[in-house]
Amino acid sequence: MNSSDGKKRMNVEGEDRLSSLPDDLIYKILSFIGIEYVVQTSVLSSRWRFIWTSMPYLDFSMERIYHPHKFSKFIIHFFSSRNNQTEVSSIKLSFHEVDNQDIDVFVQQIMEYAFSHNIQQLNVACLFHEFGVEFPHFLSSSRSLKHLSVTKEHVSATPYLKTYVVKAPSTWEFPALTTLYLHDITLCCDENTDKCIDLFSKCANLKNLTIKSCYMGVKVLSI
Template identity: 45%
Template sequence: MDGSGRYKLRNVEDDRLSNLPDDLIHKILYDASIKHVMATSVLSTRWRFLWASTPYLNFSTEEFPNLPEFSKFVNHVLSQRNNLLPVFSVKLTFSEMVSEEFVKRIMDYGFSHNVQQLAVTLLPEEKVITDFPLSLINSKSLKHLTLNGRNYCCAHDRITSTWELPALTTLHLNNVILFCYDTTSLFSKCVNLKNLTLSDCYVGGRGIGICHSQLSDLTLINLECDCYNVVAPQLKNLTLRNYNVSPRICAPGLASLIIQQRYSCELISKDGFPALDKADMNMLYPLKSNASKILAQIQLLHNVKFLTLNLEIIQCLSSCVELISHQPCPFANLKSLKIYPQDAYWFDDPKNKVTISTQVINYFLDSSPSTTFTVISNKCFNYNED
């Protein structure tokens, strides 16, 4: 094919894209930064002002040599964009120190245009903003909020129980300090919250209370606080990883539970999770001295149908079989018991043989003879017939 043929083919492809409706083109460019979206204006007259109607605003300081250039660009976009059109999402990425006033201007623009999704990321650079007051976020339209901090992004005591986001359904906070006088009701006025994730966060004050009638998914990872209580009648999925205090959970509708803890864990529940379908409990270094607590924790899951435990837990219970020797099996609904080694390399070494008690295994299986019992890796296990 000669040069003119390639040119015609390229024109046909360009025309196909140009003939798409504006909203579809905007969706195709959803993940692109607004700087790259604006660059399409040189393609043809069809594309010249297309960027001005995009509902997706993605700003990043990384694309500019300095903050004055970034600020100038942002001001240009906000002043030239079609002011009559709504904004669906705003993504902000900062790798340098920016002023609260500057951030507020961008957010206020989004809020005044009924933004539904907001994501703020603070990159791990030396001069990045470290104080990001969540009090800047005040919207009646916002449904999804994600804040990724940098080694604890501070959100100081300007946060109060009046932090109102009535439309919010999904909240993700990572590396954020929540420090105010009353964190027990921090999210209480986010009345439609359904999905909440707190990862690597520190909670000051009197701890945190998560009480939501609509909450269905809750994930707490490396959460540091003095205490926390969860009251969520509609909660279906709960993930707890590396917590430093015993959470009190009231979730009668809980269907899925994942617990991952380094040494031992303690979960407090008044109802025993009557609707529990799946549970996965993982402890890397369960101590023999904590065996009774571990057993009590497992007994809370007696309604579960599909139970997964790491081998270290079974090994710990096998060293204290007297704890279960006179107790009936409480797992009447159990359909599957799965055991796997947390430290697979250690257990797969022929030198490290592990003896697990059949009495412990039977404790889980006796009330459900048809239960499927699976050991993920059994190369070096010895079963002790008690």
Template identity: 55%
Template structure:
């Protein structure tokens, strides 16, 4: 047999990547900056032109020392790319003004090649700037993500004058100031996206004191914000999923078909609605409740009265249970409830009374009496701590198990154990230390189980 044949066979088998079809190689190269993807052209004739037909472009000025060099590189890439290949997705990361020539050139090229997904990251904005959304003019774009990375948190980056984007279904904006020449509530920015279904606003601000979102087709809305906005007004008749995180404006929501509501924040949400009559799931997690007035929490729960699956954090329940001036003798509003789950956000409590009773009789009646058949699940802090101890115990036991197997194998082969060169006293101390640690975990676990049993006994007496 010719030895060269065997060597050639090994090389072919070793280069399985080259045998993949172009579309799979394109997806792999999509995880790399385009500069690195181009460098694969030197590997072989198979790779020489693969990058020119990539439908995924990842262009970043961070890969170059100066913007002029990046601009020159962009010209090189776009001029040598297969002009018949459409651009499916583009990620553009750049510094400087949005009006720079290379920014417009890249966007115009992508739009002329029917780009569908666009992700823009504007880095290190160091002064008040405006990004004209009129740059985004496309009849193919269905997903747009834009993130502003500011040097100074006080700087404003305004988005204005969005063009008609008839196919856009997903819009994700991060760290922007929304403004509209025609409407001081900024509602016009979204109304020009006729088919918008998914909207996410993170760390947003407005030039006025409010934000209005009016959209007939919006289905999913996420608001995450710690900037000052006084009022957020949402009118979305087709909205199904609403997520609000750390956004403390007054929220006026008109969405009769809302099915899922999630709120996370340090304080109770100020919410006004005309009723969530189709609500299936509601999840409320309020993490900073020391000294919080319990009445706003009850008001929030009233808006969620149609929920079938309700999840509350333990800290919220403790606040309501310990409130002395809260009247919960009114009938339970939860008449559709199928499941109530309570879980702790943290494994410590600022409220010493919570160690004695986690949920009062009045509160439990208020939550469950309207739906006697609902299941009730409550996860206690002691249970979480016990799970952590069991996990640590399992790791230690596995280590001891491995050490035992290694020693047994050495004995079977007639070899000395790996650690035989160490003094026996040192080995005994090591094993003894592990055993003592395991014993300590068992003792801690016993305490956790005892505390949990006491808590369950208290809860059964409350029932």
């Protein structure tokens, strides 16, 4: 091997190939880690400084929130600094709530932002010790949401936890929804609904429906 070959190999080995990738591919790679770590990549170089502000895939999965106030400040900073021209393709929410109703507020804020930025896929997995969290009604009018999954996280050491509460009107709209997965949640009526609900009659594009191990707090659920 001559000296020019060695020099060429050294240049290739020293090249930052990750930073040279197109933004869309970097977004896909970063979608596999929590959003708090994505934000931290801004210190790597000038190339990475603002990558996180246009991430279309947001993962807010956390096993446990020890400092709700700190997390609240992070949510405010994240959404106020994000590029509002960028739509949200998907959001993952996974919270381990420990005797703190503020989690309900965080979930509401994140879902409202997702709704206003044309979210297409939403996965919610929550674990609660004391409180159920009401699923926001406004999402059912989303004209962009195609895939929705709502489940309860399971921990073998704490099998008797309350489930995620979905208070339903008489029908859901979900005009674009094609896939709905409900697992181990409580489905009940709101105060304006009788005991017979026909949730899916207006979900014109629904193709895949899974209702697994759910508690039905209604007399009749019509499908």
